[in-house]
Amino acid sequence: MRGWPRDHQGEESSVTTALRIATRGSALARAQTGLVAAALTEATGAEIEIVIITSEGDRSKESLASLGGTGVFASALREALVAGDCDLIVHSLKDLPTAPYPGLVIGAVPEREDARDALCTREGLTLDELPEGARVGTGSPRRVAQLLSLRPDLTIVDIRGNVDTRLGRLTDGDLDAVVLASAGLGRLGRLDAATELFALDLWPTAPGQGALAIETREGDSIPELLSIEHTPTRTAVLAERSVLAALEAGCAAPVGATATVHGDELRLSATVYQADGEAELGCERSAELLGDDHLVAELLGQAVAAQLLEDGAAELAPVGGAAANGGHGEDYWPGGSE
Numbered sequence: 001m002r003g004w005p006r007d008h009q010g011e012e013s014s015v016t017t018a019l020r021i022a023t024r025g026s027a028l029a030r031a032q033t034g035l036v037a038a039a040l041t042e043a044t045g046a047e048i049e050i051v052i053i054t055s056e057g058d059r060s061k062e063s064l065a066s067l068g069g070t071g072v073f074a075s076a077l078r079e080a081l082v083a084g085d086c087d088l089i090v091h092s093l094k095d096l097p098t099a100p101y102p103g104l105v106i107g108a109v110p111e112r113e114d115a116r117d118a119l120c121t122r123e124g125l126t127l128d129e130l131p132e133g134a135r136v137g138t139g140s141p142r143r144v145a146q147l148l149s150l151r152p153d154l155t156i157v158d159i160r161g162n163v164d165t166r167l168g169r170l171t172d173g174d175l176d177a178v179v180l181a182s183a184g185l186g187r188l189g190r191l192d193a194a195t196e197l198f199a200l201d202l203w204p205t206a207p208g209q210g211a212l213a214i215e216t217r218e219g220d221s222i223p224e225l226l227s228i229e230h231t232p233t234r235t236a237v238l239a240e241r242s243v244l245a246a247l248e249a250g251c252a253a254p255v256g257a258t259a260t261v262h263g264d265e266l267r268l269s270a271t272v273y274q275a276d277g278e279a280e281l282g283c284e285r286s287a288e289l290l291g292d293d294h295l296v297a298e299l300l301g302q303a304v305a306a307q308l309l310e311d312g313a314a315e316l317a318p319v320g321g322a323a324a325n326g327g328h329g330e331d332y333w334p335g336g337s338e
């Protein structure tokens, strides 16, 4: 096992083991893991072994609630990491619950790719150009509210399944459009399917969208990870996740959050939507990054959440504890995978 020899001085040089990265079997999970493995090898020459783990969430067609709710996809991987069957897990950061997992930490956050949502339509149409009453597929309450706020006439179809399944619903003619994360499409080499990318100031996306999290055991030293850590991304996603945690928002809460770092300034904006898109509340704040970036990010997220709650977010959407369910990622689908 890699964990313990590395923690014991002197043994490291005599034990040359590969870094074992666990991943779910879905195409997106494997693509993301492959990208991280390649970046680590390129930067440090590290030898990587990829371990594919199938979780109950991938296998089962049962509803998430009947599987025990939160984190079903992440839990099999996390158990493997705690047990020492692997050294790293690559997650889509937006799918990682905000609550800490005992014994595990986010060991690295690589530079975020595109955080935007993409509209994919059959004939290259934009949202404005879709015909009246067009059928648009998504399983995310945030995306539903955002779609309806701009196009109340649309028919929203609740869809599940991986990216290819979702795009397949388009080509089959069953749907006129689907909304997907640009980052996921890009990692799968399917950005050609995107016909419109929504600007983040009009269409904020899920906290952490477009970013990856490398999860490790607490106390393990894996110096290779320094080569892929991107401080501004970590600070930004911490702020976005802090809003979600402080709002006590479950996965059913339509919340968008966007944070960016400009020099010494961290800017965070968050929006809470009414389910039908007819009302929304937004809040934008910034803070100076002087000293402890993580603490600043955490506090900024809490300040934005407090303001949103003061302005009535809990009357608008299932936030403020009322509907909190542990906060697994948005657009979670039973029986499917990304």
Ligand SMILES: NCc1[nH]cc(CCC(=O)O)c1CC(=O)O
Binding pocket: 092, 093, 094, 095, 179, 180, 181, 182, 183, 184, 185, 208, 209, 210, 211, 212, 329, 330, 331, 332, 338
């Ligand atoms: N919840 C599913 C999920 N988790 C991460 C991504 C895309 C990649 C990313 O956001 O980093 C997706 C698919 C989607 O929302 O279209």
